[in-house]
Amino acid sequence: MTQPAQRASRPLWWLGALLAVYLCAPFVASVPQIGQADWASVDWHATWSAVGVSVASASVASLVILVGGVPLGYWLARSHARGVALLGFVVQLPLALPPLTSGVLLLFLIGPYSGIGQLFGGSLTDSFTGIVLAETFVAAPFLIVASRSAFSAVDPVYDDVAATLGHRAASRFFRVTLPIAWPAIRAGLALAWLRAFGEFGATVMVAYHPYSLPVYTYVVFGGQGLPAMMPLLLPTLAIAIVCAVLSVYSRSARSTVAVNHDNADELTGFTPAATAAENGGLHLAFAAQRRLGTFTLDVAWRPQTRRLAIIGPSGSGKSLALRIIAGLEPNDAGSVTLGATDLGALPPERRQIGYMPQDYGLFPHMTVAQQLAFPVDADAASARYWLTHLGLDTLTERLPQQLSFGQRQRVALARALTRHTQLLLFDEPFAALDTPRRRRLQQSLRSLQREIGAVTVIVTHDPDEAALLADEVLVIEQGRMLQAGAVAEVFRRPATLRVADLLGLHNVGEGIVNAGGTIETPNGLRLPCADASFKVGSRVMWRVSPRALVATRDGAWQGRIAGMSLRHGDRYVAVEIAGETFDIAAEDAPSTPAGDLRFAIDPNGVLAWPAHGS
Structure with a gap:
């Protein structure tokens, strides 16, 4: 029989399956094209040169992004300044810009007619350096976003604990925070490398030469058409497949089965030695x-x-x-x-x-x-x-x-x-x-x-x-x-009723000492107390031992059973006398709790002490 939750999830499953089919379909459609491709017209020297340029430039750009992007991601994750939040928005803008727009912006900065471009004699464009600069600009946000998210997810308590174990800030970062965040950063670095490897728009604007693989693919497509594309796509597809396989393998390798030994919580084999002597003066x-x-x-x-x-x-x-x-x-x-x-x-x-x-x-x-x-x-x-x-x-x-x-x-x-x-x-x-x-x-x-x-x-x-x-x-x-x-x-002797409440104490209250040594509660109950040291009119705290209340026919106080509670495995019966509620052990409660009952209160079981501030 189908469970309601399974029936409710069917639309979601079909929507996800539909998108998955669409994303996989282009790869399936490319398989028949392998046999129909124009392999004879391929310029393998130019092709492998373009592959080499793309691999090398993407690797250099990724290294630059890694060196700067990890500290930037950490800063964005840990700083709460408004200026830093604005910076975080700006450095992610290349994700939203069309690649051609990114290329134009880079020309404004490093083009042959810009100040920086003239300073370097125009060598920052139409060069390997230009390719790296273009790829760095468009791919860096992938690592920055991943780093920021990874560092935000690291519990600051690890840094705190490492500090108390004697490690300074730099050591805590490289030995604790960075290793914990590294799996997510590594995924962001892989995305940044793939984005740099496949970059076309900004690259074609900044560095048309030497040909990277995307630019060379565009040039060949313009000259030879679709039949020449498959030989050029194979290196890209192969690299993507290798990255996907490595991703799946690393994820499987990281997964571990948690072992929960519920019966291993005691200090196994632990036999306390003689009680440690108090450290003299160590307070x-x-x-x-x-x-x-x-x-x-x-x-x-x-x-x-x-x-x-x-x-x-x-x-x-x-x-x-x-x-x-x-x-x-x-x-x-x-x-x-x-x-x-x-x-x-x-x-x-x-x-x-x-x-x-x-x-x-x-x-x-x-x-x-x-x-x-x-x-x-x-x-x-x-x-x-x-x-x-x-x-x-x-x-x-x-x-x-x-x-x-x-x-x-x-x-x-x-x-x-x-x-x-x-x-x-x-x-x-x-x-x-x-x-x-x-x-x-x-x-x-x-x-x-x-x-x-x-x-x-x-x-x-x-x-x-x-x-x-x-x-x-x-x-x-x-x-x-x-x-x-x-x-x-x-x-x-809790100082106040609030302290008694926080400590979970019962049968505690405040009162005024009357003539004869009784303590009158705010509800008018006069508790007998064996301690006669208090002056009449003194404000005191009092506590009645559960054993001091006894149900007896000749008791001076009339009361009733008001309920029952369980504390630490022991049952207690709540007794209400003159508006005050007391807990007594269940075994001391009367066997027939129905109706009004009579209770005696042993004065020796009533403890009193000066109230806070009196």
């Missing part, structure tokens, strides 16, 4: 200030431990803060120090750090072995150690697309650790993973943290991840710090 401190349009980041933090997390919602500035620490973003009026080292005064390639973006920033054209050898100061002995220690020694010849997510993470870790780095920065390292795999990799990273002595900073929006992988946490929103401190303290 990160930073003041990050950056204005981007209407958004302003302004946070400062001086943690005292080496396992850190920055948590906040999307758009809060946490990734921007991490990039400032890495030196990948300007710090308008701040500072970054690691121990006694002023990182803020150093470019990213000299900060001796490991930076891992969400997809780990593995270079797609490098094998695992090449990834580990890439850092400027990579230690071969350390690379061998981490290859074995992280279970990567059998994967050294694989490319990133042949690795699972867990394997990619371990390769990125090993690459950073080959530098003996003292600072590891992770930007949402597990955001794209499913829950079981994310949990396994989080535990693996936690094990590694216990072994190495580096300071690690995890950027995340997952409070559980922050609690697992950090000893201190910074909570930010809209570019501002909401709270910072030890993980246990921040999770136990």
